[in-house]
Amino acid sequence: MRLLHASEWRMTDFISDDATPQYAILSHTWGLDEVTYHDWRKLSISDVKLKAGYSKILACREQAVRDGLEWVWVDTCCIDKSSSAELTEAINSMFRWYTNAAVCHVVLSDVKATSDRAVLEERMAQSRWSTRGWTLQELLAPPPEKLIFYSSEWTRLGSKTDCVDIVSSITRINKQYLQGQDLRHASVAQKMSWAALRQTSQLEDVAYCLLGLFDINMPMIYGEGHRAFTRLQEAIMTSTPDDHSLFAWGPILDEADIASKVTNYSEVLQKEAPPPDSATCELELFGLLAASPKDFEHSGNIIVSREAARFYKSPDNANVPTKVGRDTFRLDLPMWEQNMLALYHWREPDIAQIRSLDYAALLCHFEDDPSSSSSVILPLLSNGGLTLGRPRTLCYRRRQGIILTSVSEKRTVSIAPEMRINFRSGDVIFRRMVCGSPIQNAGHSMAGDSWYHLDSAIGFLSSFSPQHRDGRMLTLHYKKSDKDDRGISIVFHRLATDDQMFIEVIPVNFAGKDRIKSVGITWYHSTLAQAIPMFTRSMALPNDEWHVKKSPMPDVYLRSERVSIDGSDVFVDVLDLLVGFGG
Structure with a gap:
């Protein structure tokens, strides 16, 4: 870890956590003309001070001195981003660095201080800092009393504890996790939902900025695009295979709508062919994993069922998810209903087709549901070969005993995205x-x-x-x-x-x-x-x-x-x- 001296013009590398002195850390949003590590090493002091990004580094150093600290860490100038090895190490270590800091200064560069609580909440809600991907872990990693918010003029706005109501309202993060509860108690879906509306400048950082929240280490491969988020989910699946909330992404219908896409045999056996109506047909089939955190926007109150551990530790030992192809995963799932029929809307040709439909009961449920045996239901449609595909929409079934019944009726399934077909005449x-x-x-x-x-x-x-x-x-x-x-x-x-x-x-x-x-x-x-x-x-x-x-x-x-x-x-x-x- 490389630290910047708070009162002297020098940096020092510290090899281990034990050898690292106490330090202040800065949380901010990047702007134009930031001071980089290369600038600090190669430019004159006077040239560095002319760059727009220097003012917040100076303010952070001065605040550290007032706090009695000798060292600071600022991501713009303390990481040599020209070294891929150093960048990878820094990204994989960053959550720990924010956790271990003596104090975390959060500067909201677009928020002016005010004594009006309502106005302050509105300004903080509109702050760019609340919308960025990297600032999510910077918010959650430090202990509540060690994270301090500052306005653009570096006026103290309060600690994370002082602002917990405002921050929870803005971020949709449960208060207990802002107040220091171990993040391991939060489900995968909850953590993903916190990142659903956040943005990053580079596509891969959508995944990399979440590594600390899931305690995952990954190599950085800038240029891999959406595969970064897929790799993150695969790593989460390996580390916590019993957390089915990873698969609970997409809009969730209530149990009243669970049969809306199911077709009965009396309708199928009529002479008239089913129309390709988007209200009754599934329009697209996906694989097991989400495309981005955005898919978890509606999953913030989904938690893991108590039956999950029993399911994977049962005498016949259910199989955990295993990757068997580029985007294909094989796993055991509790089955609730099987061998039904549903309509699928082919994109080309424009027809509605009858396909087999099964319902798997994911081992997770709504946090506020008093019945822990209720379940998120995952529809699975035949998808070509031996695979099944899932629609974007899930269902929620409030039913006493649904999990208890389903766990004993598990089935091994292979889930993959919809096949792309090159048609030939005939x-x-x-x-x-x-x-x-x-x-x-x-x-x-x-x-x-x-x-x-x-x-x-x-x-x-x-x-x-x-x-x-x-x-x-x-x-x-x-x-x-x-x-x-x-x-x-x-x-x-x-x-x-x-x-x-x-x-x-x-x-x-x-x-x-x-x-x-x-x-x-x-x-x-x-x-x-x-x-x-x-x-x-x-x-x-x-x-x-x-x-x-x-x-x-x-x-x-x-x-x-x-x-x-x-x-x-x-x-x-x-x-x-x-x-x-x-x-």
Whole structure:
């Protein structure tokens, strides 16, 4: 640590905390023409004194002398920022330096002193110091009686203790943490919310200025942009894996709205396709982590549930979050509700699609909720492959026992941001691919030489080839029920011309290799090697629909719609497939 002498023109490096003398430290906001370490070392005394930033250094030194202190620390001139190693060490040590200071002088350079308390509060609220990222740790690190506020004229305004009501109102920080309570008692979401409305000059400093609040050390990589905040969250996740409030970011709906995006089967099985309405559809899917502290603006009263420790120390030992890809994390979460349906709004094409929806119960709740078994609910939608994605909006469920019930029903999930898809002409999106009770989905199969791949999680049938390819694309299998092994296979073919799609519906016996004949239907064995389709249709694109109804076969409704991608020559065929059609 490098300190500036309060009354002499010299600096001294102190290697260890034990060897460091008592010192005053300055908290301020940077302006134009600050005095840097290079200036102090290379310029003449007279030139240094001409710089605008020298006046607050001088005032800090003079105040230190009046306080009986010999040394001061000012970030503008006591750090050699041309050395990346020194800058990294300083940023990782800064919270400790502010904590250990004999006194912290906070100069509000845009606040004039006044005896009117209301006017002072208004001026402090509008001060630039209250909006900067770095000043958050400078506010919280020093003990309450050791942080002193000064006006632009260096008139004493009061200590942190004297101004606790004003500062708490301005910063939205709970009073107990301004009065010295250990910050380890605050949840991750609370700390992030304190930084939600603060700004930094450099994007990476959004993360670096919070290291001390979370007791995290990280290398500084200026130029990494948003990845800095991601790295910070990953480090927090590793150090406090049981604090689910890290994932409790985004607007939070109350329990009355928890079912607003859930779709019931009776609606899904109707002939009319769901409209892409932003009021009922999820518009975008995100990964597990937030993009910035701004995402925690509404999370200031979220605390960790008492059940968190029990969940991670249970006999079957729940898995803590683990990074398995660039932005993909695998973890165990308590599940509250599973296997529901919700609407997702594709950006391109402009359609609403039915996707599976699960609700995970995060192990955190509102601080003022008397029921600690209430929970923040994290919606998870199918997101492609084996991953799930989360919408921006969370839900809050006030329900006695929700955590106690959910903790015993944990599930390992992989959460990742929404996939970015490069469409090819001939790709197919199943807007709906659902079956009504008691019909059972028996899976799908692809031809060995197929040019297509099905991602069943998002109902996307994609082509490997940039050119038109004809032949079998996909076969879907459905049983009549879990007790009846008869059913159907629906085979999709792309024809030689791209304005048609050929469909076969084949009765199938999934239980064995023998054919079964009944009521004018031959149920073929499931290999389909010599199966004869009972119904076929060449779907005329861009729009067509087909209803197959032959008892006791499951009935089938199919509708096709060709949609251009962003007005280009690239198109996708959007299909509605309903097995066990409701009307």
